[in-house]
Amino acid sequence: MSDNSFKKARLDYNIGSIDFNNIIDPIKLFRRWFDEVYQIDKEEAVSMNLSTISSDNYPNSRIVLLRGLEDGFIFYSNYKSQKGREIEKNPKAHINFYWPSLERQVRIKGTINKTSAKVSDKYFLSRPLKSRIGAILSDQSTEIPLDKDLQKELLGEINKNHNKKIERPNHWGGYYLKPSEIEFWQGKDARLHDRLLYKRKNNEWIAKRLSP
Amino acid sequence: MSDNSFKKARLDYNIGSIDFNNIIDPIKLFRRWFDEVYQIDKEEAVSMNLSTISSDNYPNSRIVLLRGLEDGFIFYSNYKSQKGREIEKNPKAHINFYWPSLERQVRIKGTINKTSAKVSDKYFLSRPLKSRIGAILSDQSTEIPLDKDLQKELLGEINKNHNKKIERPNHWGGYYLKPSEIEFWQGKDARLHDRLLYKRKNNEWIAKRLSP
Numbered sequence: 001m002s003d004n005s006f007k008k009a010r011l012d013y014n015i016g017s018i019d020f021n022n023i024i025d026p027i028k029l030f031r032r033w034f035d036e037v038y039q040i041d042k043e044e045a046v047s048m049n050l051s052t053i054s055s056d057n058y059p060n061s062r063i064v065l066l067r068g069l070e071d072g073f074i075f076y077s078n079y080k081s082q083k084g085r086e087i088e089k090n091p092k093a094h095i096n097f098y099w100p101s102l103e104r105q106v107r108i109k110g111t112i113n114k115t116s117a118k119v120s121d122k123y124f125l126s127r128p129l130k131s132r133i134g135a136i137l138s139d140q141s142t143e144i145p146l147d148k149d150l151q152k153e154l155l156g157e158i159n160k161n162h163n164k165k166i167e168r169p170n171h172w173g174g175y176y177l178k179p180s181e182i183e184f185w186q187g188k189d190a191r192l193h194d195r196l197l198y199k200r201k202n203n204e205w206i207a208k209r210l211s212p
Numbered sequence: 213m214s215d216n217s218f219k220k221a222r223l224d225y226n227i228g229s230i231d232f233n234n235i236i237d238p239i240k241l242f243r244r245w246f247d248e249v250y251q252i253d254k255e256e257a258v259s260m261n262l263s264t265i266s267s268d269n270y271p272n273s274r275i276v277l278l279r280g281l282e283d284g285f286i287f288y289s290n291y292k293s294q295k296g297r298e299i300e301k302n303p304k305a306h307i308n309f310y311w312p313s314l315e316r317q318v319r320i321k322g323t324i325n326k327t328s329a330k331v332s333d334k335y336f337l338s339r340p341l342k343s344r345i346g347a348i349l350s351d352q353s354t355e356i357p358l359d360k361d362l363q364k365e366l367l368g369e370i371n372k373n374h375n376k377k378i379e380r381p382n383h384w385g386g387y388y389l390k391p392s393e394i395e396f397w398q399g400k401d402a403r404l405h406d407r408l409l410y411k412r413k414n415n416e417w418i419a420k421r422l423s424p
Binding site: 005006008009010011020021023038042043044045046047049051052053054057058059060061062063065066067068092093094096098100105107109128130131133134135137138139140141142143144145146147148150151154185188189190191192208209210211212 | 217218220221222223232233235250254255256257258259261263264265266269270271272273274275277278279280304305306308310312317319321340342343345346347349350351352353354355356357358359360362363366397400401402403404420421422423424
């Protein structure tokens with residue numbers, strides 16, 4: 001890593017544009033953009049950076065995976081994890097989808113609620129056995145010994161449980177972020193990016209274009 | 213986009229591990245991880261999600277590009293942009309590097325300061341002419357007409373200025389985030405990820421392993 005290595009990684013954005021003459025509903029536009037990147041790279045499409053606010057009032061962020069889009073953007077987590085505790089205390093949150101394959105970002109501001117137990121159960125049961133057992137094994141974000149062998153514990157639990165139904169633990173489930181603002185960002189030449197911001201006002205979306 | 217499409221995008225993480233028997237300085241570890249992803253994809257290496265806190269106390273995030281690593285993680289911006297105004301009001305911030313090529317994240321908590329005018333000047337002058345002109349053309353994050361043709365304005369300015377030296381405007385420059393916590397995350401099978409968290413205490417880094 002040298003000073004020079006940063007300069008060589010100069011991103012030039014030239015793939016697309018936002019059609020400002022044809023403003024459509026932001027959820028429709030999101031689905032269109034999502035489908036386009038999904039054709040190229042499924043994993044890239046569903047990966048989103050979730051930002052929350054920590055107990056000492058710092059922003060905090062990590063990648064979570066989009067698992068549905070109904071009343072909002074749905075993802076799943078351990079409710080006792082650091083992010084779960086942060087959301088419990090302060091539901092204000094932000095999601096950034098970064099889709100480098102198409103030089104796009106979608107930035108979403110909103111508040112988070114838990115999905116119903118029914119929705120969480122349904123999703124939990126659809127996960128592979130090892131992921132269900134993994135959810136039970138991990139006391140997320142707590143300190144553990146350096147030499148703990150989680151993969152070995154996992155194998156042991158899989159052997160013990162492979163004929164049993166693993167039910168969803170109460171501390172694991174879904175969240176959805178209900179959007180109040182959605183910004184679409186399309187990278188452009190010379191950093192003169194296209195940006196379109198939607199804000200929800202009385203159940204209507206108002207759009208405006210932003211300077212890059 | 214269907215319910216099913218989310219499930220098909222199941223990420224399995226199998227590439228690497230964190231060596232918990234050999235804890236090294238986090239900046240050294242960062243440089244090692246950065247160099248490894250840089251060999252694969254320069255753009256992926258320098259792209260980082262920067263989270264700040266908005267004036268109405270929501271987290272807010274967007275991609276910025278790492279341009280140096282000295283007293284902290286350096287990036288450049290318009291100081292009058294929304295992120296600039298947020299940082300001015302509240303310097304608490306968080307960076308997440310997501311490197312899917314190697315199934316890694318590096319999450320960094322810290323506070324942001326401006327780089328010196330000298331550092332900002334040097335970087336600004338190293339940028340291509342069109343990016344320098346772009347920085348002057350854009351009144352970042354303000355509303356602009358839907359039909360504004362920025363690329364045309366850019367070409368006009370390039371024609372007018374191609375023999376002139378374009379100096380850095382006062383409202384454009386560098387920031388660096390000084391880290392107080394750095395977490396290394398390596399994706400693992402069954403969501404039993406490796407996580408190593410460093411916290412700075414009296415100029416020393418204390419490391420602990422976290423449950424996935």
